[in-house]
Amino acid sequence: MPLIVPPPFETPRLVVRAVDRDDLAGLMQVNGDAEVTRFLPYATWLSIADANAWYERMAKLQATGTAAQLVLIGKAAGAPVGTFLLFKHDEGARRAEVGYVLARAHWGTGLMREALRAVAAQAFGPLGLRRLEAEVDPANVASTRVLERVGFVREGLLRQRWLREQRPYDVAIYGLLGDEFEDTATADRSR
Numbered sequence: 001m002p003l004i005v006p007p008p009f010e011t012p013r014l015v016v017r018a019v020d021r022d023d024l025a026g027l028m029q030v031n032g033d034a035e036v037t038r039f040l041p042y043a044t045w046l047s048i049a050d051a052n053a054w055y056e057r058m059a060k061l062q063a064t065g066t067a068a069q070l071v072l073i074g075k076a077a078g079a080p081v082g083t084f085l086l087f088k089h090d091e092g093a094r095r096a097e098v099g100y101v102l103a104r105a106h107w108g109t110g111l112m113r114e115a116l117r118a119v120a121a122q123a124f125g126p127l128g129l130r131r132l133e134a135e136v137d138p139a140n141v142a143s144t145r146v147l148e149r150v151g152f153v154r155e156g157l158l159r160q161r162w163l164r165e166q167r168p169y170d171v172a173i174y175g176l177l178g179d180e181f182e183d184t185a186t187a188d189r190s191r
Contacts, residue, residue, distance in 0.1 A: 002065020003089035003096060006126060010075075011118045013111060019058065019071040019083060024051040026080035027071070030103045039140040040101060041162065061087065072102070072115050081106050084119055088133075095131035096123065100143075107142065116150045117183070124178035131178065135161065135171040144172065152176040 008017035019027075031037055031045040031054070045051050058069040067087035074081040082102035089096040098119065102112045123129040134152060136143050144154070152174040160168035 001091060003068055003086060003091075004127060005062065005068040005070075006122045009118065009122060011114045013075055014081075014115055014118070015073040015075060016070050016084065016115065016118060017073070019055070019069045021052075021055055023071045023080050024048065024055055027051060027083065030080065030082055030101060033104055036101060036104050039137050039143065041164070058085075065089070070119070072111075074106070074111075081111065082115070084115055086119065086123065086127075089129075093131070094129050095133060096129055097133045097135065099134070112146050113149050116146060120150060120176060120181055121183045124181055124183075129178065132176045134174040136174060137169055138172050139169075144174070147174045147176075150176065151181055 005018045006016075008015060010016070025048070028045055028048065028051055031040075031051070034044045037044040042054065043050070045054070058067070061067040062069055066089040067085060070084040070086075071080050072082040072084060073079065082100060085099040086096045087099065098116070100112060100116065102115075106112075120132060123132055132152070134143075134147055135158070136147065138144065138157070148154075153176070155173050155175050158171050158173055161171040162169055
């Protein structure tokens with residue numbers, strides 16, 4: 001069974017739903033910031049053409065049944081504040097990888113932790129996954145902190161795994177098992 005894009009769902013501060021072309025102008029504020037994209041596997045958006053190219057790539061990826069591209073809409077402003085990708089879905093192993101990005105204005109607010117926890121609850125619940133994974137540049141301390149606070153465990157280091165601007169870099173691999181996931185707001189406070 002392919003990975004199903006979940007219907008829209010909410011957290012206290014977000015609406016999480018499938019991305020659509022109308023979100024691209026708002027996402028320019030996120031992915032057009034070089035500081036936000038410095039750890040991402042794609043270049044900073046310089047124009048709406050870059051945004052459209054990204055959208056087309058995500059639509060093609062999603063059409064394979066191995067990914068679900070979501071947008072994070074801040075309830076306060078009613079505008080996109082980030083994106084969340086479930087991808088590399090392995091149906092037989094019931095696992096997928098996560099990737100995410102958040103506008104700099106929302107860094108340090110716990111918003112991505114809130115989003116990750118909600119997406120994990122969807123993944124382990126209605127989507128029927130049993131494992132989530134993340135590959136993170138160890139220099140991205142904020143992202144590793146988010147993963148760990150939600151319960152992901154660092155499982156190893158993949159040396160020179162990826163290239164960024166033709167330079168190899170390591171990634172830490174993190175995993176979260178469905179039977180270890182705590183879907184409660186109080187779990188955040190205990191970490």
